[in-house]
Amino acid sequence: MSVGAYLQLSIAVALATIALKAGAWWFTGSVSLLSDALESLVNLAGAMFALWMVTVASRPPDAEHPYGHHKAEYFSSGFEGILIFAAALGIVWAAVLRLLDPQPLQAVGLGLVLTVAGSVMNGALAFAMLRHARKQRSMALEADARHLFTDVWTSAGVVAGVLAVQATGWLWLDPVTAIAVAINILREGSSLVRRSVDGLMDARLEPEVLRDIDAVLARFRGPAIRFDHVHSRRAGQRRFVDLHLHLPAGWTLDRAAALRNAVEQALMSAVPGLRASIQLLPSDVEAHVDAVDVDETEDRP
Ligand SMILES: [Zn+2]
Structure with missing residues (x-):
């Protein structure tokens, strides 16, 4: 499969995951499940932008760009990093509001089934993409795959958090889990931005x-x-x-x-x-x- 085909597949998976996770948030009213759904939305925007940039990067050199267009890929990981920052801020905002006004969770079983289904899809895709990205040395594809992995881990954390809310009845645990998700997302975002800056700064060969x-x-x-x-x-x-x-x-x-x-x-x-x-x-x-x-x-x- 080509890099472009993987990115198209990742857009399709992101759409399905957003639907599943938005459903999970809708049925349960959990802000930590909302944070998980927002992260998938970031995946979708990131994958679409990466697809566009890989298309630009593969263009042959022209009169305006005699060395080719390879650096377009670095925009992709930088852009995805910035999106991640925006999503993290949104999650913290929603979580703080919920901390001030705690709400009980609904239909937790259904919500968790939807979330786990989305995560299994993401995990399988991320694994295949990362292997391909390493072989092809594609920054855009690697950024996308790494981001998908973060998504799987955060979903696992969120599922654990929601189960803990159910077990203990501590409603504050839900927004606190969401804030933890946001912090983890921020870490991933800053490493993506750093990598694209490295590329734009003409780092030497390996x-x-x-x-x-x-x-x-x-x-x-x-x-x-x-x-x-x-x-x-x-x-x-x-x-x-x-x-x-x-x-x-x-x-x-x-x-x-x-x-x-x-x-x-x-x-x-x-x-x-x-x-x-x-x-x-x-x-x-x-x-x-x-x-x-x-x-x-x-x-x-
Ligand atoms: Zn010399």
């Missing part, structure tokens, strides 16, 4: 990928051939590396270009999705670079 790049360069290194100024960055599923290839000044341009081409081919076949920019320079000439002189393949343990 250490294991840098090791692969270094291994390729080692094959070409020689007494007269040197690589330096290796800089990398990530943009969604696309990876970039820039580096210098220093050669003896006496080489013909033909010979230098052939070596450059071989290095580029080797890098691209070692690291899928990599775009390499290799600058050719004579051994004793250094290009003007504004970046700090950090060779990423050498400063790792």
Whole structure:
């Protein structure tokens, strides 16, 4: 299944879950079940936005965006993080009102059956999506799957809370559970926002990928051939590396270009999705670079 197909499926599941959980809230009057339903609403909005952004990310490069549109995925996880904050505030608001005016719960058995049914659907989908997201390195899909998992855990907490209200008769436990759900949602939201900021700030490639790049360069290194100024960055599923290839000044341009081409081919076949920019320079000439002189393949343990 493609990333897009998973996101479409997650929209369908979110719709069904919202109906089930809204029903659970409607029958019981429980604010903690309302908080659970609101979280599913966030899932729906997040999945729809992610689907749109994955569609944008998969567009080929154009004149306006010559490096492609991969970073669109980072908007998706950032947006979902912001939605989560809004949902958490709404839950706290409803819970505080209920704390001030406690209400007994109705039809608890029916409410819990509906909630559990929704959670089982979410859990199965989240598990399948997370596995696929890891394989495809899709930020949007991973954000969506992680969010679904949070939803399953919060539902479990809410079910336990509602059962405890029934067992003890402590009506305040229902809004307190809802506030706990809100705090948990906030934690997840802030980690999503942090991840998308990392992506937008051009974090370098993963250490294991840098090791692969270094291994390729080692094959070409020689007494007269040197690589330096290796800089990398990530943009969604696309990876970039820039580096210098220093050669003896006496080489013909033909010979230098052939070596450059071989290095580029080797890098691209070692690291899928990599775009390499290799600058050719004579051994004793250094290009003007504004970046700090950090060779990423050498400063790792
Ligand atoms: Zn250099």
